[in-house]
Amino acid sequence: MTDIRAPETDPFDPAAERDDPPRPGPGSPGAGTFGLTDWLKWAWRQLTSMRIALILLFLLALASVPGSILPQQGNDAPGVQQYYTSHPDLAPWLNRLGLFNVFAAPWFAAIYLLLFASLVGCVVPRTFRLAGSARTLPPRAPRNLSRLPRSAEYVTTLPPADAAQVAARVLSGHGFRLRRPAASEGADEASEGRQWVSAEKGYLREAGNLLFHLALLGVLVSVALGGLFGYKADRLLVQGQTFADTASALDEFHPGRFVTDANLARFTMTLDKFTATYISSGEQAGQPSSFDAKVTYTGSAGSPARTADLDVNRPVAVDGAKVYLIGHGYAPVFKVTDASGHVVYNQATPFVAGAAGNFLSEGVVKVPDAQPDQLGFTGVFVPTAVNVSGTLESVFPAADNPVVSLIAYAGNLGENSGASQSVYQMDTTGMKRLTTRPQVLTPGQSLKLPGGRGTITFTGYVPWVSLAITHDPGQLPALICGMAALGGLLLSFMIRRRRVFVRASAGQQGAGQQGAGQDGTTVQVGGLARTDASGGFEAEFAALAAELRSAHERAAPAAQPVQPQPEGE
Amino acid sequence: MLRALPVRTGRRRTVVLAAAVLAAVLLVVVLVTGWPGGGRSSDTTTVDGNASAVLYSAGHRPAAPAFGGTTLTGSKLSFSSYRGRVVVLNFWGSWCVPCREEASTLAAVAAKYQPSGVSFLGVDVRDTTASAQAFVNKFHVGYPSVGDSSSVITADFSDVVPIAGTPTTLVIDRTGHIAGAVFGTVTYSDLTAILAKVTAKGG
Numbered sequence A: 001m002t003d004i005r006a007p008e009t010d011p012f013d014p015a016a017e018r019d020d021p022p023r024p025g026p027g028s029p030g031a032g033t034f035g036l037t038d039w040l041k042w043a044w045r046q047l048t049s050m051r052i053a054l055i056l057l058f059l060l061a062l063a064s065v066p067g068s069i070l071p072q073q074g075n076d077a078p079g080v081q082q083y084y085t086s087h088p089d090l091a092p093w094l095n096r097l098g099l100f101n102v103f104a105a106p107w108f109a110a111i112y113l114l115l116f117a118s119l120v121g122c123v124v125p126r127t128f129r130l131a132g133s134a135r136t137l138p139p140r141a142p143r144n145l146s147r148l149p150r151s152a153e154y155v156t157t158l159p160p161a162d163a164a165q166v167a168a169r170v171l172s173g174h175g176f177r178l179r180r181p182a183a184s185e186g187a188d189e190a191s192e193g194r195q196w197v198s199a200e201k202g203y204l205r206e207a208g209n210l211l212f213h214l215a216l217l218g219v220l221v222s223v224a225l226g227g228l229f230g231y232k233a234d235r236l237l238v239q240g241q242t243f244a245d246t247a248s249a250l251d252e253f254h255p256g257r258f259v260t261d262a263n264l265a266r267f268t269m270t271l272d273k274f275t276a277t278y279i280s281s282g283e284q285a286g287q288p289s290s291f292d293a294k295v296t297y298t299g300s301a302g303s304p305a306r307t308a309d310l311d312v313n314r315p316v317a318v319d320g321a322k323v324y325l326i327g328h329g330y331a332p333v334f335k336v337t338d339a340s341g342h343v344v345y346n347q348a349t350p351f352v353a354g355a356a357g358n359f360l361s362e363g364v365v366k367v368p369d370a371q372p373d374q375l376g377f378t379g380v381f382v383p384t385a386v387n388v389s390g391t392l393e394s395v396f397p398a399a400d401n402p403v404v405s406l407i408a409y410a411g412n413l414g415e416n417s418g419a420s421q422s423v424y425q426m427d428t429t430g431m432k433r434l435t436t437r438p439q440v441l442t443p444g445q446s447l448k449l450p451g452g453r454g455t456i457t458f459t460g461y462v463p464w465v466s467l468a469i470t471h472d473p474g475q476l477p478a479l480i481c482g483m484a485a486l487g488g489l490l491l492s493f494m495i496r497r498r499r500v501f502v503r504a505s506a507g508q509q510g511a512g513q514q515g516a517g518q519d520g521t522t523v524q525v526g527g528l529a530r531t532d533a534s535g536g537f538e539a540e541f542a543a544l545a546a547e548l549r550s551a552h553e554r555a556a557p558a559a560q561p562v563q564p565q566p567e568g569e
Numbered sequence B: 001m002l003r004a005l006p007v008r009t010g011r012r013r014t015v016v017l018a019a020a021v022l023a024a025v026l027l028v029v030v031l032v033t034g035w036p037g038g039g040r041s042s043d044t045t046t047v048d049g050n051a052s053a054v055l056y057s058a059g060h061r062p063a064a065p066a067f068g069g070t071t072l073t074g075s076k077l078s079f080s081s082y083r084g085r086v087v088v089l090n091f092w093g094s095w096c097v098p099c100r101e102e103a104s105t106l107a108a109v110a111a112k113y114q115p116s117g118v119s120f121l122g123v124d125v126r127d128t129t130a131s132a133q134a135f136v137n138k139f140h141v142g143y144p145s146v147g148d149s150s151s152v153i154t155a156d157f158s159d160v161v162p163i164a165g166t167p168t169t170l171v172i173d174r175t176g177h178i179a180g181a182v183f184g185t186v187t188y189s190d191l192t193a194i195l196a197k198v199t200a201k202g203g
Helices: A037-048 A050-063 A065-069 A077-086 A089-096 A106-135 A160-173 A182-189 A203-227 A475-493 A537-555 B010-033 B097-116 B129-139 B151-156 B188-199
Strands: A150-156 A178-180 A196-199 A231-238 A242-244 A251-253 A268-278 A289-299 A305-310 A316-318 A321-339 A341-348 A361-367 A376-380 A385-388 A390-396 A403-411 A432-433 A439-441 A447-451 A454-471 A498-506 A521-529 B045-046 B050-056 B067-070 B076-078 B088-094 B119-125 B143-146 B168-173 B177-181
Touching: A037 A106, A037 B010, A050 A106, A077 A089, A089 B151, A106 A203, A150 A376, A150 A537, A160 A178, A160 A196, A160 A498, A160 A521, A160 A537, A203 A475, A231 A268, A242 B151, A268 A321, A268 A454, A289 A321, A305 A321, A321 A361, A321 A376, A341 A361, A341 A454, A341 B119, A341 B129, A376 A454, A403 A447, A403 A454, A439 A447, A439 A537, A454 B010, A498 A537, A521 A537, A537 B151, B050 B188, B067 B143, B088 B097, B097 B119, B097 B129, B097 B188, B129 B143, B143 B151, B168 B188
Parallel strands: B088 B119, B119 B143
Antiparallel strands: A150 A521, A178 A196, A196 A498, A231 A251, A231 A454, A242 A268, A268 A289, A289 A305, A316 A321, A321 A341, A321 A454, A361 A376, A376 A403, A385 A390, A403 A432, A403 A439, A447 A454, A498 A521, B045 B050, B050 B177, B067 B076, B088 B168, B168 B177
């Protein structure tokens, strides 16, 4: 059988949503004989319907809301602790529901996977339908071409078979896909003196549609690829420091399922110098005008050291990973001597800018091995300090007049209890405050701790940068697939699928034509474009009909008069 | 000229398709969430059922990468000079809270095994000399530590054993191969169990 497939499939728009036709009797739940397989089929149809896909998409968006409102275990563990202390009754319940780790919660995974299944289940069959449709030949020419939206009719002296042959050549020259009566089926028609040609054009529309659907699947696969084989990591790097890209040297590390430490990009990177410049006057004063993080990096063993200038949105690519500059700050350098006179702390300590603006930054200095007691300091770094009625304020983000303000503590930092602590926070419950008021130090100044517990010196400051290291093997495929999807969509929007039929019948028997003789051949031309929303087919059809006619005229013996019978709309 | 597509009935096709998609989704679930039970390599056995302490079976011991550096006291140290001896290599940092917990355990194990020729060596990760030296003074650490502020040594070892952070303790045999590892805080029994195996003759 060579005819097109299932007639219920619209040959012009095979991608049209075609829900399985409702079946009588056991087609829907509630009927008496609805077995397990029927239930499963019903569930599958529901899952892959457009409606459910949209609901799942909406649910996914809704489910991510608590992730942005509540503190999350992954990126803000102290925030979760804080929430437990402030809402002791509510927090355990939220935890049971997985609301402190939304993106790892089983119900979130359930929504995501259902959506994935729904999309795949929706796209795959459509892809098959489109592929089938892109390969089908046009249908046989309808019996009455004058009923089509566009039609024309004229008489030629060519015999019907020759007329059809000429029409086929013309249409083929215009890139139409042709269908002629098959030897078996054409026999009876040919014997009646009727010849026909079906022609169809615009298959690229289906190709575009197919490309779109395949690319959509490609995007899904690429995203999965990135999730399984990619990783994201953060590292705070103080000027002058070097780090190697390995799990224990990263502050945050979110590996994909198949990423082990051995899969990480192999490189070391040193922050040689970081400079941030700021607009110094006008309305924009204090806004950053440029960043420049000069880094030296070495890729996998044996490769030479290279230098690069990192800027926001100007990452450096090394060994398959990309390193982005995502933040910066100040790290005041402190030197602490304990009661025994040993230097027990001497390092740049990253402080983090708070909400006060102009890089007024906060941080802590923990000296766990000071003798006789552990020492701790909470501090504020003020890059450009101005004393506003007894309070230090920062009036500019550059370090024009840097000072630190410290409160000193001694006692138990609470570290030996085993729980890990944030390096930016200090638990002062087991500590005694040594200084009643915050002590302000300028670079080079020292604070002598009471009771001969030692001294702390603010020796200077260096900048730090925060780096994001990402590796997403799905990024490029996702981009390519995304662009392919867009291209396919454009193709399917811009290209019309249209059909032209030509019938050549012996005798002059067109509409309104009184039989003027049996020696001529009536040529009927009909055309339709189902998706001709924007118009344009009318002109194309008129031009095509005219060309067919002139081709027939040229092919016909010159002596015969031709009586054109155009039949417009 | 026209190849007819194999026409399957809509129902059968739906079932086949559903099965295929469900299988694909199941595969994704398994890949994302992991095989049930986890998949530790058969090259290792756990010590006392403790998953974080492992022994590498003979023939599957990864070679320890060569490294060297400056100790906290400023002298040069090269790991190659330890060849022929069993070495306990401890990755630590003064900022690392669990490292404080295990410091006394390590000291006790060192006191027991150092006389029988086992060497102890620290790798001080992401640290400064001042803080590290204060730690060493406080916990009376009696063996040297090589500074690894850039984590380069750690990264080299990460290529052969899964060091996720500090503390990590490796036991290296006389041929320079990693024979055992404790990921996380060491316990006296785990470390001595590993050492008993590795120092046994032929180990």
